[in-house]
Amino acid sequence: MAESFDLTVIGTGPGGYVCAIRAAQLGMKVAVVEKWPSFGGTCLNIGCIPSKALLHASEMFEEAGHTFPQLGIEVGAPKLNLPAMMAHKDDTVASNTGGIEYLFKKNKITAFKGTGKIAAQGKVTVTAEDGSETGIETKNIVIATGSVSANLPGIEIDEEKIVTSTGALKLDKVPDNLLVIGAGVIGLELGSVWARLGAKVTVVEFLDRILPGMDLDVAKQFQRMLSKQGFDFKLGTKVTGIEKTESGLVASLEPAAGGEASTLETDIALVSIGRIPFTDGLGLDDLGIERDKRGRVVTNGHYKTNLDGIYAIGDVIAGPMLAHKAEDEGIAIAEILAGQAGHVNYDVIPGVVYTNPEVASVGKTEEDLKAEGIAYKAAKFPFTANGRAKAMLAPQGFVKILADKETDRVLGCHIVGKGAGEMIHEAAVLMEFGGSAEDLARTCHAHPTMSEAVREAALGLGDGSIHI
Numbered sequence: 001m002a003e004s005f006d007l008t009v010i011g012t013g014p015g016g017y018v019c020a021i022r023a024a025q026l027g028m029k030v031a032v033v034e035k036w037p038s039f040g041g042t043c044l045n046i047g048c049i050p051s052k053a054l055l056h057a058s059e060m061f062e063e064a065g066h067t068f069p070q071l072g073i074e075v076g077a078p079k080l081n082l083p084a085m086m087a088h089k090d091d092t093v094a095s096n097t098g099g100i101e102y103l104f105k106k107n108k109i110t111a112f113k114g115t116g117k118i119a120a121q122g123k124v125t126v127t128a129e130d131g132s133e134t135g136i137e138t139k140n141i142v143i144a145t146g147s148v149s150a151n152l153p154g155i156e157i158d159e160e161k162i163v164t165s166t167g168a169l170k171l172d173k174v175p176d177n178l179l180v181i182g183a184g185v186i187g188l189e190l191g192s193v194w195a196r197l198g199a200k201v202t203v204v205e206f207l208d209r210i211l212p213g214m215d216l217d218v219a220k221q222f223q224r225m226l227s228k229q230g231f232d233f234k235l236g237t238k239v240t241g242i243e244k245t246e247s248g249l250v251a252s253l254e255p256a257a258g259g260e261a262s263t264l265e266t267d268i269a270l271v272s273i274g275r276i277p278f279t280d281g282l283g284l285d286d287l288g289i290e291r292d293k294r295g296r297v298v299t300n301g302h303y304k305t306n307l308d309g310i311y312a313i314g315d316v317i318a319g320p321m322l323a324h325k326a327e328d329e330g331i332a333i334a335e336i337l338a339g340q341a342g343h344v345n346y347d348v349i350p351g352v353v354y355t356n357p358e359v360a361s362v363g364k365t366e367e368d369l370k371a372e373g374i375a376y377k378a379a380k381f382p383f384t385a386n387g388r389a390k391a392m393l394a395p396q397g398f399v400k401i402l403a404d405k406e407t408d409r410v411l412g413c414h415i416v417g418k419g420a421g422e423m424i425h426e427a428a429v430l431m432e433f434g435g436s437a438e439d440l441a442r443t444c445h446a447h448p449t450m451s452e453a454v455r456e457a458a459l460g461l462g463d464g465s466i467h468i
């Protein structure tokens with residue numbers, strides 16, 4: 001007879017594994033189904049974690065060459081050992097995915113290795129790699145099958161020369177030239193890795209700006225910083241094809257608005273034009289589970305699909321494709337299934353681009369506020385006026401805070417600067433509690449810290465910043 005569970009989670013990315021752990025903590029008997037050899041999904045295996053390992057290592061490499069001498073440290077020109085850097089990345093991945101295995105055991109979660117298919121409400125079939133099938137009976141099912149890279153029509157990904165992020169995380173040599181298609185988060189993060197290690201990076205972006213969705217002020221300043229780091233941007237341009245030649249690749253480019261075509265030679269092309277939800281093989285069509293035009297599983301405010309007992313979270317549903325959004329939804333649905341009031345505040349989901357400097361954002365952008373007709377006030381504080389930033393040779397960037405003109409409630413915060421990804425949480429916590437710019441401005445901040453720039457920006461919304 002099939003084993004029976006309170007909850008079966010299909011997919012063990014940040015959405016699925018966090019959901020399974022919280023559900024087990026709340027007393028449910030939980031199963032997970034995972035088709036990959038290791039747990040942790042895109043994020044731990046081929047996404048957040050390996051990319052951050054390479055971003056950190058390549059940043060250290062760059063600092064050793066450029067920043068150390070300015071600090072009076074003479075170590076000579078740094079020499080790249082790419083296999084060792086990749087080994088650091090692989091070790092980091094293994095240690096994180098192994099951690100999930102440990103947490104599953106600790107929380108008495110039963111893991112099924114294989115591809116999960118929803119056979120009916122309350123029934124999941126797992127097909128292992130050897131073709132054997134196992135049936136699971138379950139009160140509830142959570143679909144957490146994530147997303148995969150989107151592709152351009154007519155361009156064949158081989159993960160060696162024409163790569164997605166997966167191939168770009170394991171190149172065996174530094175390319176002389178790297179063409180990045182799409183100036184979004186993946187393109188700029190992985191472009192940074194290879195640029196720091198010596199590649200000439202050209203970014204082709206369809207729109208007339210980088211990082212769509214981020215505050216435009218921040219995106220413009222950040223683009224100038226990346227250009228100084230050697231990035232070449234071709235905005236308002238699309239790639240219409242890529243031809244493989246003996247020596248590498250030749251990409252065909254066209255202005256997005258139409259016009260004269262051109263070509264660009266490169267060694268490697270990274271296709272980073274977004275990700276699409278992944279539901280192949282789940283049997284959703286047979287069951288009549290609704291998806292929207294973009295292939296995302298349609299859910300109500302409580303993550304329920306149109307069928308009772310079947311829920312979905314993470315990249316496979318609407319909303320930002322971010323690990324922490326998936327995790328929070330995992331906790332929320334586990335709480336809802338346990339009879340609690342699980343909830344995610346979609347107005348306060350930070351977004352971080354882990355480049356150097358980092359770009360971090362939470363809440364509304366100026367463009368959002370203008371479009372929504374909300375009266376707001378804005379203040380900016382530059383890191384050039386922050387003592388700690390000067391001491392660390394990190395004076396680039398600024399903090400920008402947006403607050404309601406009438407009530408002073410903080411509506412958004414946007415930071416470009418070293419450590420922006422840590423500092424942004426100061427604004428996130430404030431916003432979660434409905435705090436005002438004055439609340440932030442009156443909070444004593446340790447000196448000397450980069451975070452003082454956040455307070456200074458908040459002071460700028462009142463009687464004025466002190467240090468500018």
Ligand code: FAD
Binds near residue numbers: 034115313
């Ligand atoms: P996923 O992590 O995609 O996991 C889905 C899992 O489901 C996979 O393990 C898959 O094998 C499994 N699966 C699918 N179908 C089945 C099936 N039928 N049966 C069994 N198993 C199945 N986000 C951030 O917040 N910060 C970052 O720094 C960041 N960096 C990223 C870098 C890169 C290069 C990429 C590609 C993404 C990055 N992301 C980042 C995005 C982040 O990885 C995703 O938002 C997150 O992984 C989504 O989690 P998820 O649980 O919804 O799905």
Ligand code: NAI
Binds near residue numbers: 182
């Ligand atoms: P993205 O949506 O961030 O950026 C894609 C870019 O490609 C956009 O600027 C878009 O205008 C452009 N584009 C689309 N079609 C194009 C075309 N034909 N030619 C040229 N440009 C084109 O997608 P990306 O970078 O692939 O990342 C996917 C997801 O992964 C994102 O949703 C992101 O949230 C997540 N991610 C998050 C990270 C983080 O939080 N640090 C890191 C990496 C990925």
